[in-house]
Amino acid sequence: MHALIIDDSKTMRSILRRIVTELGFETTEAGNGQEALDVLEAGLVPDICLIDWNMPLMDGYTFVTRVRADDRWRNVTLMMVTTESEHGQIVRALAAGAHEYVIKPFTPDAIIEKMELLGLVAQEVPA
Amino acid sequence: MTVTLEPSLGDVHAVVEEVWSSFLGAEEPILPLATPMPPGGWSAAITVSGGWDAQITVNLTDGAAQAVTSTMLMCPVEDCADEDLRDALGELVNMVGGNVKSLMAGSAVLSLPLVGHGDISPGSHLVEVCRLELTWRGEPVVVTVHQPPTADPS
Amino acid sequence: MISPTSFAYVADLLRRETAMLCEPGKEYLVEARLLPLARSAGQPDVDSYVALLGRDPSERAKAIDALTINETSWFRDLAPYQAFTEAMLPPLLEARAHVKHLEIWSAACSSGQEAYSLTMLLKENLPPGWTARIHATDVSTSMLERVRAGRYSQVEMNRGMPAQRLVTWFTRAGNEWEVSPELRSMVTTQHLNLAAPFPPMPVFDIVFLRNVLIYFDVDTKRDILRRVSSRISPDGYLLLGSSETTLDLDDAWTREAAGRVWMHRPRGASPTDSAGSLAATTARATAGVARSIAPALSQTGA
Numbered sequence: 001m002h003a004l005i006i007d008d009s010k011t012m013r014s015i016l017r018r019i020v021t022e023l024g025f026e027t028t029e030a031g032n033g034q035e036a037l038d039v040l041e042a043g044l045v046p047d048i049c050l051i052d053w054n055m056p057l058m059d060g061y062t063f064v065t066r067v068r069a070d071d072r073w074r075n076v077t078l079m080m081v082t083t084e085s086e087h088g089q090i091v092r093a094l095a096a097g098a099h100e101y102v103i104k105p106f107t108p109d110a111i112i113e114k115m116e117l118l119g120l121v122a123q124e125v126p127a
Numbered sequence: 128m129t130v131t132l133e134p135s136l137g138d139v140h141a142v143v144e145e146v147w148s149s150f151l152g153a154e155e156p157i158l159p160l161a162t163p164m165p166p167g168g169w170s171a172a173i174t175v176s177g178g179w180d181a182q183i184t185v186n187l188t189d190g191a192a193q194a195v196t197s198t199m200l201m202c203p204v205e206d207c208a209d210e211d212l213r214d215a216l217g218e219l220v221n222m223v224g225g226n227v228k229s230l231m232a233g234s235a236v237l238s239l240p241l242v243g244h245g246d247i248s249p250g251s252h253l254v255e256v257c258r259l260e261l262t263w264r265g266e267p268v269v270v271t272v273h274q275p276p277t278a279d280p281s
Numbered sequence: 282m283i284s285p286t287s288f289a290y291v292a293d294l295l296r297r298e299t300a301m302l303c304e305p306g307k308e309y310l311v312e313a314r315l316l317p318l319a320r321s322a323g324q325p326d327v328d329s330y331v332a333l334l335g336r337d338p339s340e341r342a343k344a345i346d347a348l349t350i351n352e353t354s355w356f357r358d359l360a361p362y363q364a365f366t367e368a369m370l371p372p373l374l375e376a377r378a379h380v381k382h383l384e385i386w387s388a389a390c391s392s393g394q395e396a397y398s399l400t401m402l403l404k405e406n407l408p409p410g411w412t413a414r415i416h417a418t419d420v421s422t423s424m425l426e427r428v429r430a431g432r433y434s435q436v437e438m439n440r441g442m443p444a445q446r447l448v449t450w451f452t453r454a455g456n457e458w459e460v461s462p463e464l465r466s467m468v469t470t471q472h473l474n475l476a477a478p479f480p481p482m483p484v485f486d487i488v489f490l491r492n493v494l495i496y497f498d499v500d501t502k503r504d505i506l507r508r509v510s511s512r513i514s515p516d517g518y519l520l521l522g523s524s525e526t527t528l529d530l531d532d533a534w535t536r537e538a539a540g541r542v543w544m545h546r547p548r549g550a551s552p553t554d555s556a557g558s559l560a561a562t563t564a565r566a567t568a569g570v571a572r573s574i575a576p577a578l579s580q581t582g583a
Contacts, residue, residue: 094448
């Protein structure tokens with residue numbers, strides 16, 4: 001499993017990297033939407049993209065619309081991880097094709113539970 | 128006409144507490160105690176424009192700024208370069224600012240964060256409408272919101 | 282770290298007020314939960330805060346809440362909710378077709394995420410004309426107030442709430458999110474200590490009693506299960522936490538698998554002849570009203 005982490009903050013990328021690495025994911029990082037598109041164009045097809053909204057060059061919302069418009073990436077799960085937290089912004093992101101949405105700040109459990117919802121992480125099987 | 132109100136102190140405080148408890152350790156809560164802020168230190172600011180115009184600023188001492196960075200990056204304080212501090216404090220004010228923005232009605236746009244040593248003075252057309260003086264690990268942390276003076280609704 | 286004397290005081294307080302166990306080894310947990318309260322109360326450490334508890338009832342209530350709150354999420358563990366919609370609702374929709382109503386108990390409801398998660402599933406799955414009520418109970422009155430308010434912080438909303446349901450059922454209210462009046466009207470609250478005799482309550486079709494039995498000793502667990510069996514309809518369902526079981530505790534129950542979870546069911550119409558069937562008999566007698574309208578158990582299995 002592979003996660004593409006897209007955030008202009010190195011600090012936030014490292015927080016997310018620690019969480020998804022624990023879940024067994026390999027990771028690639030991009031500092032904005034354009035860099036992330038370049039990574040996809042170069043041939044990486046991740047299982048999930050974790051996407052910040054506000055970034056220089058290309059924001060996360062634009063990235064989502066670009067990815068959704070291209071059939072090559074139809075199986076890539078898109079999850080926004082952003083400080084944008086108005087009701088209307090979440091509606092917009094979902095309408096553009098994001099599958100899930102995590103609002104910053106979050107705890108590691110929040111990311112893990114959303115990955116479970118998306119079927120990307122198996123839940124612990126009770127004894 | 129629409130009267131632009133200001134965010135309530137309690138809501139801003141709740142936002143700051145959520146950011147701190149999520150990323151900076153629930154065992155060292157940020158406390159509602161004013162501690163004198165020595166000169167110098169770091170400032171991180173972000174602006175909101177559109178339906179609501181404002182600047183949100185977090186001021187920290189060198190010690191608190193280093194502790195924030197080392198906790199978020201999970202690296203020893205001595206390994207945190209200035210560049211790391213700028214990045215971590217930028218993300219900190221981004222989270223505080225983004226959530227404060229969503230307290231306000233109307234759609235507005237968040238800028239990218241600006242981080243620097245010393246004060247970042249808000250635009251001269253802005254006045255302070257909210258000031259939180261807090262303490263974390265014995266060091267002062269000050270969060271302020273500046274916005275244009277509220278127009279007389281009449 | 283908390284002193285042995287303070288820890289013993291806290292353990293005793295919890296036991297008296299909630300019958301929950303707080304055994305040695307949990308010192309770290311108590312310290313972590315009480316330290317923020319100690320700081321807010323202006324106390325230098327947990328020991329001095331515990332000393333304050335003896336003379337300040339409002340701090341005592343806060344401490345009990347902090348110690349009994351579980352980190353909780355929406356649709357916690359997913360599988361029980363899948364069992365709810367896929368395994369429990371279909372037979373109940375058939376069996377209750379004449380009343381078109383379901384009664385569900387969210388026991389030890391804490392801040393209400395379980396109760397409201399269930400209301401969302403009901404809204405999505407109940408046929409037109411049906412109603413349902415979630416009866417949310419807890420030992421903490423401040424938790425019940427939170428359930429009634431139906432307001433959750435950003436951090437709480439992040440925990441397992443699917444984004445689509447968030448935008449459908451919640452609106453922003455300042456720094457929090459508020460559940461829609463439509464869902465709130467489906468939830469009633471009642472103060473209830475599981476370890477004490479139950480107040481008058483309806484007979485339930487489904488009982489969620491998850492992740493709370495673990496806090497009680499074996500005798501109390503057994504007693505709680507016996508009393509729950511008297512409040513559940515003969516064709517109803519009981520869900521426990523994934524590490525909890527009725528096995529070896531109470532003969533009044535059988536269990537059926539639904540995916541990865543066990544649904545516990547009253548032994549009902551075909552009790553075994555074991556000595557422990559007394560509880561089952563009591564259950565059937567008390568649940569008599571609902572029983573007359575319930576079909577014979579078809580799925581409980583041999």
